[in-house]
Amino acid sequence: MGFFQTNLPYLLAGISTGGQYALIAIGYTMVYGILRLINFAHGDVFMCAALMVIYSSSYLPLYISIPIAIVATGLLGFAIERVAYKPLRTAPRMSAMISAIGMSYLIQNLALYVTGGLTKYYPPVPFISDSIEIFGAMTKRVTVITPFVTLFLIIVLVSIIKYTKIGIAMRAVSRDFETAQLMGVKINSVISATFVIGSLLAAIGSSLFFSNYTGVTPTVGGMPGLKAFVAAVFGGIGSIPGAVIGAFIIGICENLIKGMGLTTFSDAFTFVLLIVVLMFMPTGLFGEKATDKV
Numbered sequence: 001m002g003f004f005q006t007n008l009p010y011l012l013a014g015i016s017t018g019g020q021y022a023l024i025a026i027g028y029t030m031v032y033g034i035l036r037l038i039n040f041a042h043g044d045v046f047m048c049a050a051l052m053v054i055y056s057s058s059y060l061p062l063y064i065s066i067p068i069a070i071v072a073t074g075l076l077g078f079a080i081e082r083v084a085y086k087p088l089r090t091a092p093r094m095s096a097m098i099s100a101i102g103m104s105y106l107i108q109n110l111a112l113y114v115t116g117g118l119t120k121y122y123p124p125v126p127f128i129s130d131s132i133e134i135f136g137a138m139t140k141r142v143t144v145i146t147p148f149v150t151l152f153l154i155i156v157l158v159s160i161i162k163y164t165k166i167g168i169a170m171r172a173v174s175r176d177f178e179t180a181q182l183m184g185v186k187i188n189s190v191i192s193a194t195f196v197i198g199s200l201l202a203a204i205g206s207s208l209f210f211s212n213y214t215g216v217t218p219t220v221g222g223m224p225g226l227k228a229f230v231a232a233v234f235g236g237i238g239s240i241p242g243a244v245i246g247a248f249i250i251g252i253c254e255n256l257i258k259g260m261g262l263t264t265f266s267d268a269f270t271f272v273l274l275i276v277v278l279m280f281m282p283t284g285l286f287g288e289k290a291t292d293k294v
Contacts, residue, residue: 009139010259011252016143016212018251019150023205024228025235025243026157027077027198033174033238034194037093040100041080042202043225044107049073049203050216051111054120062125070203077199081192111218119217122210129211142211149208153201154244161240166193174238223267227254230274236284246285249273 024046031039052069053062060068084103088096128142161167169190172180181187209224210216228243231250235242250270257266277284 008134010255012134012139012143013212014252014255015248016146016208016251017255018248019146020205020209021224021228021231021251022150022244022247023153023201023208024225025232025247026154026240027202028229028232029235029237029240029243030170030194030198032232034170034177034191035085035096037085037096038100038229039080039195039198040097041084041104041107042198043221043223043228044104044111045073045076045080045199045221046202046206046209046225047111047216047218047221048076048107049206050122050210050220051115051120053207053210054122054216057123062123066125066207070200070207073203073206074196074200077195077202078192080199081195085191085195086188108218115218117218119215122214122216125207125211128208140212142208146208149204150244153204154240157197157201158240160197166190170194227267227270230270234274234277234284236286239284239286242284242286 024042027042027045028038031037031042049069049072052072053065056065056068059065080103084099085096088099125142128140128145130141131138132141132144133139134144161170166189169180169185170193172183172185173187173190177187180190227250228247231247232243233246234250235244235246237243250273253273254266254270257263257269
């Protein structure tokens with residue numbers, strides 16, 4: 001019982017962190033599923049969502065500033081696609097990748113200019129930031145809420161992809177880009193919608209994440225974004241269920257390692273796990289097996 005109570009806070013934190021990584025990882029895996037490219041600025045979108053809440057909450061109540069920041073983050077994702085990806089639609093993939101990296105550094109430097117390089121602190125969110133006791137372990141309510149919010153959003157996303165016109169178009173484009181275009185699918189609209197949805201999920205994940213870890217700097221999106229990318233690759237990039245499961249595995253393992261007193265190695269473990277999995281399963285846990293076309 002003592003072992004359970006000792007490690008319960010880390011297990012709960014791992015489930016919560018995994019849910020937050022999952023919301024970011026879905027953005028990576030959706031963009032890859034459509035364009036076969038990685039949006040390297042996605043972690044910075046996550047960071048920008050937090051800064052928008054911090055600055056807007058200075059003038060507006062949180063119940064208004066958080067929804068505004070989420071919508072604004074969706075528009076930011078749309079702008080990134082139009083600026084960094086759309087002009088390079090027919091260019092070599094390496095060009096689009098370099099453009100995405102440049103967009104990442106541009107966002108970081110703009111954030112550095114706005115914040116002056118100082119750490120900004122996420123405002124306490126009523127109800128979510130409160131502390132509660134679970135089986136004798138103290139934790140924040142956001143830890144308990146995150147998995148349910150993540151599950152709900154995933155169900156909504158899967159429903160959109162399966163039953164709506166834009167979702168069917170996304171599936172068609174991810175399956176065969178050129179054929180979908182020939183069949184009259186509006187490729188630009190589908191790609192923009194993919195970026196917007198991914199950015200909206202990252203913004204919600206940002207609100208949950210920074211309710212727990214309140215310090216926000218221009219580079220704070222780097223490690224969560226990188227771990228979410230690892231989760232997407234680990235689960236099989238292009239697969240939404242794979243990204244979610246990979247994110248939860250990484251979040252739980254990372255926090256249990258911290259509970260063992262090996263905090264120094266918690267980040268390294270994520271990447272070692274990825275290397276080991278890819279050695280035996282190159283396409284990840286749920287990735288599509290590559291087939292040679294004759």
